[in-house]
Amino acid sequence: MTVDEPGRAWVFGDDIDTDQITPSRFIVLSDPEELAEHAFNDLRPEFSEKVREGEFVVAGENFGGGSSREHAPLSLLGAGVDGVVAQSFARIFFRNAINLGLPLMICPEAHRIEDGDEITMDLDAGAVRNHETGERYDAEPLPEFLQELVDEGGLKPYTKRKLGTAEQS
Template sequence: MTDPSTPARAWVFGDDVDTDQIAPSRFIVSSDPEELAEHAFNDLRPEFAAEVEAGEFVVAGTNFGSGSSREQAPLALAGAGVAGIVAQSFARIFFRNCINLGLPVLICPEVGNVSDGDEISMDLDAGLVENHTTGEQYDAEPLPPFLQELVDVGGLKAYTKAKLAADRE
């Protein structure tokens, strides 16, 4: 994963973006993150997959990731190299799938002030989003320590492997 504290471009989306808009079901023939990334936001923003660069951010309004509980949607964004997702609110299962995959997420009510193309960064520990284009900072909800630990180690699978290895020692 790319460091979310490094400023990068924001791709801004609206409210109620569902998992089928993030990773259209007709393209889910694999669980390979890079393959899924080729079709991220295919119908909503067709240019996203070709133009997104590693380290950039997805910014959204309310209820981001609603719809099905499949983890291919956050997996597609991780495969595209997205450094983090900031939204006014998330669908609960999508939010947890991001954590489980090690994809940084922050809930930030003020993120509606971010415009497409603004340079932003995330401070996960402080729960802060900085808009380097406008000079504004927005308070976000920091993750609880255990969830932050899961993100820091790369997700639930990496955490479990490390925990099992430590228990064997």
């Protein structure tokens, strides 16, 4: 899977936890679009108002640490974020994002991307391209099975297709 259209990078630092992505006071919500209205509220209040479909979140080390709630990746999906590029992810956020169909890339050079840079992700090739600088950063491609989950839109659609019940829902 390749995200062909460049999108703006919203850059965050290291150790961004799930409460910073989606503050815990909003976990009573479950609708992705409603959750998106509160994404990064305490860290970057302008994010929820200015993020546009097709943009990316870029972060440093240990993105998504903290709780196991799915609200954090769900809010990013609701905001229209095309993917998250980080130097590393907390395991539970990584798996929740994959289960929900949110594309992720582990990219050791993510720190080279600046806020507002236009980037694309090539999940198949394991690369991130920075269209502002012309640079290409190597990233870890997802294993084939996890890529299949993302391509299907997450674990539920994948399972429904495998069971032959996709049309019934």
